[in-house]
């Protein structure tokens with residue numbers, strides 16, 4: 001369970017990224033965060049694995065306040081909370097298998113990882129996760145030989161290999177075309193259901209948010225302005241979150257049949 | 258309103274007036290320095306270029322024909338020079354890694370550490386290789402060892418600087434991903450930084466190796482071992498045909514090594 005209690009974050013330059021956030025995310029939920037550019041979606045998500053550090057309040061992950069975590073504790077938290085990025089963030093010159101095995105870093109000793117001494121189980125896990133996102137035939141290709149959608153699938157396999165309890169995804173489909181976007185979201189949703197991994201996704205396409213989310217959190221100017229089940233959400237809700245009427249480019253389109 | 262706007266925009270200069278004035282001043286200052294130094298060196302040169310051409314003939318006549326009979330005796334010294342360069346480059350390449358990482362702003366976020374390493378490397382680079390050789394020969398006596406030390410320090414300065422700049426230009430995204438998956442500093446560096454800089458690293462090490470071959474010839478002349486030492490002895494005794502043979506051997510060696518390292522570089526990139 002993730003619990004934001006009066007969480008605020010002020011960046012060094014004075015920008016308020018988060019303002020008094022109070023949110024509780026239950027285990028197994030698939031939450032989509034929506035909001036205009038600059039609303040604080042990334043700041044919210046990156047607080048959970050401490051890529052940014054809130055400056056006030058407390059943030060509990062499994063009933064532990066993570067805001068004071070340092071060194072080993074911080075790495076342990078990050079091992080538990082996997083992340084998927086808009087730009088896939090693979091090591092481009094390295095092959096797919098090694099990229100996926102890098103998901104084990106947090107579980108592996110420094111020397112063992114430097115000399116690639118992964119256990120049979122780790123390798124089997126990595127390969128199995130590649131098959132789960134149907135990309136196993138590219139196992140020895142260099143990451144930069146893959147298309148965007150394929151790279152994002154590899155990054156999903158990497159995060160799965162980490163065996164996380166939570167997955168954070170910051171705009172995972174923003175660089176992909178509509179069919180590929182739906183494919184990636186479908187994989188995320190499937191993993192959420194099959195493995196019961198709590199998943200929090202930033203999206204700015206409202207049709208995708210409604211299609212995949214169990215619960216939608218709307219943000220504006222660092223504040224949570226909407227929080228409710230996806231079934232209760234209408235276009236009107238989005239107009240309230242965005243503070244303007246819905247436009248063509250708020251929709252990804254190409255919904256799967 | 259719109260027409261007025263677009264009119265003012267079309268007559269707008271590409272650069273602000275202040276930038277223009279600055280660039281013009283810099284241009285004339287540089288031009289002034291050039292002109293001054295040209296006149297000055299003209300004065301200093303005794304015979305001008307005409308004299309140099311005349312001298313060239315006498316010089317060439319003294320050096321030719323090269324005496325190839327000494328070839329077997331200089332091989333050993335040439336190999337020694339290559340060995341010096343290999344050892345020095347290898348040591349420098351290893352020592353470079355921590356120094357380059359510590360002096361890369363994107364990796365070493367701890368400012369004091371970054372500034373200390375940067376300053377140290379800058380100081381290292383201000384010492385000319387000849388001065389290093391003279392110092393180490395003074396400390397350890399004539400021989401290969403001071404040569405290796407001088408070359409190591411000299412190439413460390415260049416390598417660490419070039420490689421830290423390579424590090425500063427890498428894609429930071431994979432590093433963030435490794436950090437987010439719970440990797441520690443060494444794992445992050447090994448998994449996401451090393452693969453990104455490995456080709457440039459190898460290429461730069463080869464480049465510094467080439468420089469070291471040439472530099473070790475010069476260092477040899479002040480007593481730091483290798484072919485330079487032998488060359489210096491022959492020149493001292495006016496044995497120009499012998500010296501010429503040595504020069505040809507050095508020339509051929511440098512060409513061969515450049516050729517090989519170019520091939521390796523092509524294969525890497």
Ligand SMILES: Nc1ncnc2c1ncn2[C@@H]1O[C@H](COP(=O)(O)OP(=O)(O)OP(=O)(O)O)[C@@H](O)[C@H]1O
Nearest residue numbers: 011013015016017036037038039040041042043044
């Ligand atoms: N490192 C930073 N330093 C200062 N201000 C920042 C920093 N990162 C983000 N901000 C500011 O914090 C606010 C929230 O940014 P954030 O990146 O969380 O928004 P977002 O909702 O993810 O937007 P987008 O959809 O464009 O990704 C913005 O005003 C942004 O300019």
Ligand SMILES: [Mg+2]
Nearest residue numbers: 041042043171
């Ligand atoms: Mg963002």
